[in-house]
Amino acid sequence: MAKDDDAAIVVFTSESKQEILRKSGTGDWVFNPNSVDRCRYVVCCRKADWKNRADGIAHRAAFLVGRIAGLTRFDESRNARGQARFLIGISDYAEVNRLEAWRENVRNPVAYGALKALGLEPRKLAFKPMPSPSTAVERPLTIAEAKRALAATFGVTPEDVEIIIRG
Numbered sequence: 744m745a746k747d748d749d750a751a752i753v754v755f756t757s758e759s760k761q762e763i764l765r766k767s768g769t770g771d772w773v774f775n776p777n778s779v780d781r782c783r784y785v786v787c788c789r790k791a792d793w794k795n796r797a798d799g800i801a802h803r804a805a806f807l808v809g810r811i812a813g814l815t816r817f818d819e820s821r822n823a824r825g826q827a828r829f830l831i832g833i834s835d836y837a838e839v840n841r842l843e844a845w846r847e848n849v850r851n852p853v854a855y856g857a858l859k860a861l862g863l864e865p866r867k868l869a870f871k872p873m874p875s876p877s878t879a880v881e882r883p884l885t886i887a888e889a890k891r892a893l894a895a896t897f898g899v900t901p902e903d904v905e906i907i908i909r910g
Contacts, residue, residue, distance in 0.1 A: 748865070750855070751783070751861070752855055753786045753861070754785060754852060755790045756787050756788065756790055760806065763807060763809075767812075768830045768831050769787055769831050773853070786861060788804065788805050788806070788844050789802055789805075793892075805841040806839060808839055810834050810870065811834075814831060841861060844862070890906065
């Protein structure tokens with residue numbers, strides 16, 4: 744099936760830009776792969792979370808547009824209804840800042856649309872190649888970041904997390 748020029752799958756994600764670059768894509772999404780086949784782009788919109796607060800991206804803002812390189816199915820990862828989850832691979836990406844791109848009160852974190860309808864002009868986007876895994880910068884985790892991530896995982900505040908390092 745031919746891809747529509749500005750058709751996009753739009754995702755509401757708490758992933759940081761660095762996470763997306765490290766994985767060369769965004770995932771674990773549940774969707775119909777046939778619907779994504781007609782999409783040329785993925786648009787990542789910010790879902791505010793403790794772990795991405797440092798990014799400084801407004802809640803519901805589009806922050807990254809990627810050219811879809813392909814889908815990777817996670818066979819071992821299924822939702823409660825037995826539906827497979829996918830990583831949306833990205834070949835090139837453009838950083839954007841389009842406020843209010845994600846509509847309010849939408850329950851499903853995956854939607855379909857067009858770049859122009861989101862106020863994004865494909866020809867005006869400055870795409871960069873996705874960094875290869877060997878060149879992606881992986882810095883050590885700080886104690887504060889580890890506390891925030893663990894707190895989010897266990898549903899507590901970072902102040903409730905104690906980390907002991909023995910060496």
